Amino acid sequence: MSKETGALAQIQRQIQWNRLIAVVEEQAQTMIRTAFSTTVREAGDLSAGIFDLEGRMLAQAVTGTPGHVNSMAESVAHFLAKFPAHTMQPGDHYITNDPWLATGHLHDLTVVTPAFRNGKIVGLFANTAHIIDIGGLGMGPEGRSVFEEGLYIPIVKCFDRNVPNETFFDFIRAGSRTPVELEGDIYSLCACNDAGAKRLVEMMDEFAMDSLDELAHSIFEASTRATLAEIAKLPRGTYRAEIRSDGYEAPVTLKAAMTIHADRIVVDFAGTSGLSNRGINVPPAYCRAYACFGIKCVVAPEVPNNWASLRPFEMEIPQGCILNAPRPYPVSVRHVIGQLLPDLMMGCLHQAVPHRVNAEGSSALWNPPLRGGSQVSGPAAEVEDFEIITFNSGGTGARPGKDGLDGTAFPSGVRTMPVEATENVAPVIFWKKELRPDSAGPGRTRGGFGQVMEIGAKGDAEFAVNAIFDRVANPPKGRDGGGDGAAGWVGLNDANGTVLRTKGFQIIPKGRRLLLKLPGGGGMGNPKERDPALVRRDVEDGLVSEEAARRIYGYAAE
Structure with missing residues (x-):
């Protein structure tokens, strides 16, 4: 390949990347325009993104919240484990609110939808939205197990080749105090994935792309290289911090020891308070989501958020601590603890790069x-x-x-x-x-x-x-x-x-x-x-x- 051809290919990849961001942002905006719940329509408590066929996040919408985005980044692999990509059909939509496989509590719905071009699956769209009510005790800390907190939806098909699963919709309508809003939001989540899939196919047609593999490789390679370059600028060492939460039955202490290596950052949460009997516990994916976000805000804020740019951040979350809640512990308001994690990460990073925290x-x-x-x-x-x-x-x-x-x-x-x-x-x-x-x-x-x-x-x-x-x-x-x-x-x-x-x-x-x-x-x-x-x-x-x-x-x- 000549130097001119290589430069042209690089420019084309950048254009394709920009188009991909536009695709997922339209995906998110479609959800906002069609959502029934004010939490989505007015607050933007959502996430939207595109994934390759291995469940790796390529790009996320600008609109969204890190607790949803970074948890969703893990969740698509769980969908593929139950419904492999080769079994999916056009018009299929899959859904769950499993706190341990998705975004941490039952009030968030995650929907995954395959995108097809010329009869071949080329990618996956996923989104998450916070809904008003999912039954049970309602959104609050009072539950003593996740089963009290609302209707638990495993990974299932809500649409099969564009045909709604009426049994599924009967269950969700019967289990919610706000059945119209809940059903409407599910239709909204599916519609926004469809909008993303449509724009993706148009993009691939325009650039004569048979798959997303080359673009994905380019995105992941550039993101990995840029993230590692930023980590390499940091002073090596282990930095410790702690932060206190009001808790429920008793105050909660969150502790972290952050070790900066040449090619990764490892956070150990040893010493953090134990599990609660109430719904302030945090599933591990939600802990990783906000801890990674706190690090990334300081270390590599300009690097796009995707599978590759998150990979160098590793979390060691001890069993039995409030940040590693096992099933069926209550987790309804996991954000009360989880959203303190960026401050905890910055407490560590303040010792390394105080001028950036x-x-x-x-x-x-x-x-x-x-x-x-x-x-x-x-x-x-x-x-x-x-x-x-x-x-x-x-x-x-x-x-x-x-x-x-x-x-x-x-x-x-x-x-x-x-x-x-x-x-x-x-x-x-x-x-x-x-x-x-x-x-x-x-x-x-x-x-x-x-x-x-x-x-x-x-x-x-x-x-x-x-x-x-x-x-x-x-x-x-x-x-x-x-x-x-x-x-x-x-x-x-x-x-x-x-x-x-x-x-x-x-x-x-x-x-x-x-x-x-x-x-x-x-x-x-x-x-x-x-x-x-x-x-x-x-x-x-x-x-x-x-x-x-x-x-x-x-x-x-x-």
């Missing part, structure tokens, strides 16, 4: 599942039955050169849901949703601000919250002399400031509202070194009180 943030989503009507109040119910979940976040940690982000989800990356979208589908009212003053951890760069939210049912009727909150007893920590972010708070809006448990099913009595104060992100660096103009801006915006500005930053009002 953020302070700790609010981390775990504050997404209260709300329920009301006769299933809460019986015959005395004053509102219709409803089941809804709304996604919200506190502040992110300060960055070395920039402040943290206010009310922004990291590491999940999901969008904060507009209150109007929730009020439109459930009889609830958001009386207050505003930034929380003095919640940002101070520093040369400060953390992001949390939020204050006040939620009630229409007519201030009785309703319930299945609390799944963290960072209340253990607020986000600052780094390099920066202050901690404000701790979260959960309670009622009454004069006594009644405090509620941070986890578990609780009734909000008639005439009262749920009051949430979301945590702020930790700060970075000495607060006395902060630009006075930035302090003045925060005071003038009402985000930092004059008293706090004087005490912490040495601010003097003009």
